[in-house]
Amino acid sequence: MTLRFTEVCIDAADIQVLGQWWAGVLGWPAETTDDGDVILRAAVGPDWLFLAVHDDKVVKNRIHFDFTPDDQQAEVDRLVALGARHVDIGQGDESWVVLADPEGNEFCVLAAEN
Structure with a gap:
Protein backbone atom coordinates (compact mmCIF):
# COMPACT_ATOMS: atom_id res chain seq x y z
CA MET A 1 0.00 0.00 0.00
CA THR A 2 1.21 3.51 -0.78
CA LEU A 3 0.14 7.02 0.07
CA ARG A 4 0.33 10.05 -2.19
CA PHE A 5 0.45 13.55 -0.67
CA THR A 6 -2.31 15.34 -2.59
CA GLU A 7 -3.60 18.24 -0.48
CA VAL A 8 -2.68 20.62 2.29
CA CYS A 9 -5.89 21.56 4.13
CA ILE A 10 -6.05 25.06 5.56
CA ASP A 11 -8.84 26.11 7.92
CA ALA A 12 -10.16 29.59 7.24
CA ALA A 13 -12.94 31.85 8.49
CA ASP A 14 -13.41 33.21 4.96
CA ILE A 15 -12.23 30.64 2.43
CA GLN A 16 -12.91 32.87 -0.58
CA VAL A 17 -10.84 35.78 0.74
CA LEU A 18 -7.96 33.68 2.08
CA GLY A 19 -7.93 31.38 -0.96
CA GLN A 20 -7.79 34.35 -3.33
CA TRP A 21 -5.08 35.98 -1.20
CA TRP A 22 -2.86 32.89 -1.41
CA ALA A 23 -3.67 32.48 -5.12
CA GLY A 24 -2.27 36.00 -5.63
CA VAL A 25 0.79 35.25 -3.50
CA LEU A 26 1.61 31.97 -5.25
CA GLY A 27 0.29 32.72 -8.72
CA TRP A 28 -1.80 29.53 -8.68
CA PRO A 29 -5.34 29.30 -10.04
CA ALA A 30 -8.13 29.11 -7.46
CA GLU A 31 -11.43 27.36 -8.00
CA THR A 32 -14.44 26.44 -5.92
CA THR A 33 -14.99 22.70 -5.45
CA ASP A 34 -18.32 20.92 -5.71
CA ASP A 35 -18.40 20.97 -1.88
CA GLY A 36 -18.00 24.77 -1.84
CA ASP A 37 -14.39 24.73 -0.64
CA VAL A 38 -11.65 26.69 -2.38
CA ILE A 39 -8.75 24.82 -3.93
CA LEU A 40 -5.49 26.15 -5.35
CA ARG A 41 -4.09 23.88 -8.03
CA ALA A 42 -0.34 23.54 -7.66
CA ALA A 43 1.72 22.89 -10.79
CA VAL A 44 3.96 20.61 -8.70
CA GLY A 45 3.25 19.15 -5.29
CA PRO A 46 0.05 19.05 -3.29
CA ASP A 47 -2.92 21.32 -3.93
CA TRP A 48 -4.03 23.71 -1.16
CA LEU A 49 -7.61 23.17 0.01
CA PHE A 50 -9.27 25.92 2.08
CA LEU A 51 -11.95 24.66 4.47
CA ALA A 52 -14.43 26.85 6.33
CA VAL A 53 -14.27 26.86 10.14
CA HIS A 54 -16.12 29.00 12.64
CA ASP A 55 -13.53 29.17 15.42
CA ASP A 56 -10.77 31.79 15.59
CA LYS A 57 -7.07 31.00 15.36
CA VAL A 58 -5.66 31.61 18.85
CA VAL A 59 -2.18 30.04 19.03
CA LYS A 60 0.95 29.74 16.94
Whole structure:
Protein backbone atom coordinates (compact mmCIF):
# COMPACT_ATOMS: atom_id res chain seq x y z
CA MET A 1 0.00 0.00 0.00
CA THR A 2 1.21 3.51 -0.78
CA LEU A 3 0.14 7.02 0.07
CA ARG A 4 0.33 10.05 -2.19
CA PHE A 5 0.45 13.55 -0.67
CA THR A 6 -2.31 15.34 -2.59
CA GLU A 7 -3.60 18.24 -0.48
CA VAL A 8 -2.68 20.62 2.29
CA CYS A 9 -5.89 21.56 4.13
CA ILE A 10 -6.05 25.06 5.56
CA ASP A 11 -8.84 26.11 7.92
CA ALA A 12 -10.16 29.59 7.24
CA ALA A 13 -12.94 31.85 8.49
CA ASP A 14 -13.41 33.21 4.96
CA ILE A 15 -12.23 30.64 2.43
CA GLN A 16 -12.91 32.87 -0.58
CA VAL A 17 -10.84 35.78 0.74
CA LEU A 18 -7.96 33.68 2.08
CA GLY A 19 -7.93 31.38 -0.96
CA GLN A 20 -7.79 34.35 -3.33
CA TRP A 21 -5.08 35.98 -1.20
CA TRP A 22 -2.86 32.89 -1.41
CA ALA A 23 -3.67 32.48 -5.12
CA GLY A 24 -2.27 36.00 -5.63
CA VAL A 25 0.79 35.25 -3.50
CA LEU A 26 1.61 31.97 -5.25
CA GLY A 27 0.29 32.72 -8.72
CA TRP A 28 -1.80 29.53 -8.68
CA PRO A 29 -5.34 29.30 -10.04
CA ALA A 30 -8.13 29.11 -7.46
CA GLU A 31 -11.43 27.36 -8.00
CA THR A 32 -14.44 26.44 -5.92
CA THR A 33 -14.99 22.70 -5.45
CA ASP A 34 -18.32 20.92 -5.71
CA ASP A 35 -18.40 20.97 -1.88
CA GLY A 36 -18.00 24.77 -1.84
CA ASP A 37 -14.39 24.73 -0.64
CA VAL A 38 -11.65 26.69 -2.38
CA ILE A 39 -8.75 24.82 -3.93
CA LEU A 40 -5.49 26.15 -5.35
CA ARG A 41 -4.09 23.88 -8.03
CA ALA A 42 -0.34 23.54 -7.66
CA ALA A 43 1.72 22.89 -10.79
CA VAL A 44 3.96 20.61 -8.70
CA GLY A 45 3.25 19.15 -5.29
CA PRO A 46 0.05 19.05 -3.29
CA ASP A 47 -2.92 21.32 -3.93
CA TRP A 48 -4.03 23.71 -1.16
CA LEU A 49 -7.61 23.17 0.01
CA PHE A 50 -9.27 25.92 2.08
CA LEU A 51 -11.95 24.66 4.47
CA ALA A 52 -14.43 26.85 6.33
CA VAL A 53 -14.27 26.86 10.14
CA HIS A 54 -16.12 29.00 12.64
CA ASP A 55 -13.53 29.17 15.42
CA ASP A 56 -10.77 31.79 15.59
CA LYS A 57 -7.07 31.00 15.36
CA VAL A 58 -5.66 31.61 18.85
CA VAL A 59 -2.18 30.04 19.03
CA LYS A 60 0.95 29.74 16.94
CA ASN A 61 0.72 27.26 14.05
CA ARG A 62 2.02 23.76 14.74
CA ILE A 63 3.01 23.49 11.08
CA HIS A 64 3.90 26.25 8.67
CA PHE A 65 5.21 26.93 5.18
CA ASP A 66 8.75 28.08 4.31
CA PHE A 67 9.33 29.90 1.04
CA THR A 68 12.72 30.56 -0.57
CA PRO A 69 12.69 33.65 -2.80
CA ASP A 70 15.21 35.00 -5.28
CA ASP A 71 15.29 38.29 -3.33
CA GLN A 72 14.13 38.06 0.28
CA GLN A 73 13.53 41.76 0.92
CA ALA A 74 11.68 42.31 -2.36
CA GLU A 75 9.44 39.32 -1.64
CA VAL A 76 8.76 40.40 1.95
CA ASP A 77 7.85 43.88 0.67
CA ARG A 78 5.52 42.36 -1.96
CA LEU A 79 3.79 40.12 0.57
CA VAL A 80 3.32 42.93 3.08
CA ALA A 81 1.87 45.10 0.31
CA LEU A 82 -0.60 42.26 -0.41
CA GLY A 83 -1.69 42.19 3.24
CA ALA A 84 0.77 39.97 5.12
CA ARG A 85 2.07 41.26 8.43
CA HIS A 86 5.28 40.75 10.40
CA VAL A 87 4.89 38.57 13.48
CA ASP A 88 7.13 37.72 16.40
CA ILE A 89 6.81 34.12 17.52
CA GLY A 90 10.02 34.26 19.54
CA GLN A 91 12.29 33.60 16.58
CA GLY A 92 14.91 36.18 17.63
CA ASP A 93 17.39 37.59 15.13
CA GLU A 94 17.39 35.01 12.33
CA SER A 95 18.03 34.91 8.59
CA TRP A 96 14.35 34.27 7.87
CA VAL A 97 11.36 36.59 8.16
CA VAL A 98 8.17 35.42 9.83
CA LEU A 99 4.97 36.79 8.35
CA ALA A 100 1.28 36.01 8.79
CA ASP A 101 -1.45 35.87 6.17
CA PRO A 102 -4.66 37.90 6.61
CA GLU A 103 -6.11 35.28 9.00
CA GLY A 104 -2.95 35.07 11.12
CA ASN A 105 -1.37 31.87 9.75
CA GLU A 106 2.39 32.17 10.11
CA PHE A 107 4.83 31.41 7.30
CA CYS A 108 8.52 32.12 6.73
CA VAL A 109 10.38 33.83 3.91
CA LEU A 110 13.87 32.34 4.00
CA ALA A 111 17.08 33.97 2.84
CA ALA A 112 17.69 33.65 -0.87
CA GLU A 113 19.81 30.68 -1.93
CA ASN A 114 23.13 31.57 -3.48
